Amino acid sequence: MVSSTASLPLPGGALAPEQIAALDAAIAPLTADQLIWTSGYTAGLAAARREGTSPLAAPATPIAAVADVPELTIVYGSQTGHSESVAAALHQSAEQAGFAAKLLNMSDLSARKLAKAQWIALVVSTHGEGDPPDDAVMLLEQLRKPRAPKLDGVKFSVLALGDSSYAQFCQTGKDFEVALLALGATAVAPLMECDVDYQSAAADWRDRVLNDYRNEIGGAEGRPALQVVQPSSVGLRETVATVVANQRITGSRSSKIVHHVELASDAPLDYQPGDSLGLRVANPDTVVNAFIDAAGLDASEEVQLEGKTTSVFDALKHSLEVTRITGPFLDAYAKLEGVESLQDTLEAPEGKKRVMTRGHIADVLARYPHAASAQAFVETLRPLQHRLYSIASAPLETPDEVHLTVAEVQFEVDGTERYGAVSRAVVDQLKEGDEIEVFVEPNTRFRLPEDGDTDVIMIGPGTGVAPFRSFVQQRAAQEATGRHWLFFGDRTFSEDFLYQAEWQTHLRDGALTRIDLAFSRDQEAKVYVQDRLRDQASELLQWIDGGAAIYVCGDASAMAPDVHTALIEILATRHSGDLEAGAADLETLRRARRYLRDVY
């Protein structure tokens, strides 16, 4: 009988007046987006009815439901923008779906505020060594406090961005999940971890969230398919750049090899000071050969890779990541024939971490030789990864060039010398005229102050100085009136004073106001930038009072934390040494975007 009514020709007035009244009443509370969605929804219903498919809820139900749906709260904690872009994409899809959703940066969110949310989609990355990105620090702290607000009834789903080459893969995501569960919230879905190639995994997660959420707000299947919005894909805009210069800039007697690299590209790379450049280069022969030795492979043996047949050598050189140890690799490798002993090591507490932080894949292979086929073995490796390098040039100074400061990674494990894949390729193989694949990795969290007369304090020992070369060039070109203070440090004055001649010129022409130096190996007692910061405490406070912004770039494991502590101590002097208060001041600066870090 249903079908018979459907066949009735509609009267002149499409709906009866009382129907119109009812409909009006129902749609009154709807937002524009919801109305659009509703039109699609009803159209879908009509189509479904004609085909007499699935029994449907009364048209009124969902609409009525819309009125009191729990809001979808999308929060993100992001350092280099990936999580943010994923979250933004989710927000966009949700709105197109007509859902009531809001997008929040964790740093604008307190635990208390979060407690008011009902349905949370959380995207967060991990930085440092298993540390939260700056955005997330405070919120995570608050959620872990004993007196944190209860979250009973709150539903959530977490997407963790990470890089499996770090021992504490997606740690921050896990931390959030644990914290939320502890406060009584319910996980709608298990935590989803993404590795560096997070794009597709992130897309799946978004669909899941939207479906779960849709079910939550009491909808059944058969709704118009939600179109998935790709995140504004950070890091995918690869272009080809030509090497125009590649020059060592540590003295010939230095214990370190650091190169200054100049790249030019026809398609002008648009970037801003603070951005990094992603480099994707083939593994250098030295690294590949060392790897082949350790793996006991035959370089010429053929293997299948993404359906193509190549030699082991080519696969390792051009397609696979052969240095950084990743968790997935260890798990996969441990399953290979002859590597059982590795299993036990990994299962031991901290075992995985210990293996991962001790050198390269080659070192694992050397310690745990396998008996599997070359094919089986190469399948345990992940695809060749890019590396990021802070851009050391300024768009206003060299619009069509990008300069980098690349330090060769070199170390020994069990007496064998190892080289970092990309840094070695750069210092050892890149010749003028070579072409390489690059992309700009924007870093909106490491920008010069909008205001040209804001003072800038730059703390960048070692290659951490790279972005500050860009900063100073840019501000000089802008004729910015703000002052510039650089803290630089390295091993020795005579061999490791990166860009010394340029800094001397900048000091002379005023582009750089002052520089404080810490060379650790020029005297008995080691001195580091944080010591220089303490030496200059009172002057620093004056600059900070004057509104200066503080930038830190470089080593994440030792330097950044030490500098952080030093800054807290310095600020604490304003509170008769109360470190809590000092830390609070620093956090305030961070939120005001006057304490910015780009550490690695």
Next chain:
Amino acid sequence: MTDNNPLSPVEGIKTRSKHLRGTLEESLGDPITGAIADDDTQVSKFHGIYQQDNRDRRAERQRQKLEPAYSFMIRGRLPGGRCTPEQWLAIEALGEQYAATGVRITTRQAFQFHGVVKGALKPTIQGIDKALLDTIAACGDVNRNVMCSPNPDLSAVHREVDALAGALSAHLTPQTRAYHEIWLDGEKLTDAPEVVEPIYGDTYLPRKFKTGFVIPPQNDVDVYTQDLGFIAIVEAGALIGFNVTAGGGMGSTHGDKKTFPRLADTLGFITPDQVLDAATAIVTTQRDFGNRSDRKNARLKYTIESMGLSAFREQVERRQGFAFAPVRGVSFTESGDRLGWVEAEDGVWHFGLFIPSGRVRDHEQGPQYQTGLIEIAKLHKGEFRMTPNQNLIIAGVRAEDKALVAGLLAAHGLAQSTSRPAAGAMACVALPTCALAMADAERFLPELTDEVTALFTRHGLPDQSLSMRVTGCPNGCARPFVAEVALVGKAPRHYNLYLGGRHDGTRLNKLYQENISVDRALEILDGLIAQYANERREGEAFGDFCIRSGVIAETTAGRNFHDKVSDAA
């Protein structure tokens, strides 16, 4: 009297320097650069400190966006080159700790450190001070380290002459306290004395000034190359006085005939008690009459040329308050040092140790100069004397200790004798540290002496003595223009060849060929040595032969150094 021409920039710096302080303390405190302020590089010289940079690394450092590899050369002041074994050990230790290339003995009986970085200057100078030595006036427009023949058989006379050298050195040392304030953290006197520099005045001398005492017959100090010379006159084993010489110098500039090396004129004879007065008179005459606008024309030798010798002598006699007595006859046998063991009249022994270019270092499976001398210094009871030819004399070895010292020398490969051409050869520092070098000298000398020794041997004169000197430029730091054979740098591995100097350092040589390659020079020498081997007269020295046989014209005076140069040149 300086003419109306504008003063040279250095004069302005001296005036502004507040008696040699300049802005050295600020410069030392500047952490951004390994260099000191430009003006201070002039001022620091008066403190015995030269800013240099490693020229081998200049281009490379520029590409590396690094400033030049700045470091400093520090030069000691040791009248007569004397130091105690304890002082030697102290100098060695400092060289080891702060100098990139250790200790080097100079052509003026002093030691030098090279490659001392800015931050190490103060500790080094303080270490030198602790050893009761200093570097004051080792460089700069003042009287430099006073030389004195180090190896006299006449020990008594040597003691006397050496004491006078020390006294004169002290007498002519700048009085400013700048050195103590800057390097030794001496407190700053609020009320400076009216007259800070009684002898020099506020702007010191127009140019460097060099003094040497020589005890014939060995002309080891090349006395006629000195601005001021004292030739000891000894009768019946006793010192009766000195012939005073003035106006010697080597420095010249390629292609600039207004500059030339010059041998000193002898002014007359004085008694020992008149030495300080005579020296003061000559120094102040140069102070007042020297050219302060053109540094290339400012040495005493040019002052005498422009005043005329008699006018100059009058000035000096007026200032010293007495007339010079008639010149006494002197004769020299040879220049250079006497190497090996020499017994002095009083029965003590001296060992003249040949040290290639004065570099006190251990050669890989070769002589262990550094270690050997340290070991000797540990038990030597006499003293060390650096020679004017970059060698070292282990002086005052008592007969009973001789075997012991000889044993240590042998044990460290320091006993075997060097070929005569090598022993008589000398080269300046030049590259890589010397800013003025046009070619290698010290680094090239071993190659040259090997070749030349081979030539003499080939022509049947294996132990021919020869004074052969190489410098990296015509400033003449190894006193090349009195050598029988001299190569003076023009460009990398290219030199001017000079011939006809006299083996006793009493005659200038002359340009034979200009800007020739090393190979060409050796070709020429091969020919000349062959000719010498056949045609030389009994006991005729190589330099004299070159003149008699007409190979080169004799240089009779500095002013005609550039005349009659061989047409080949």
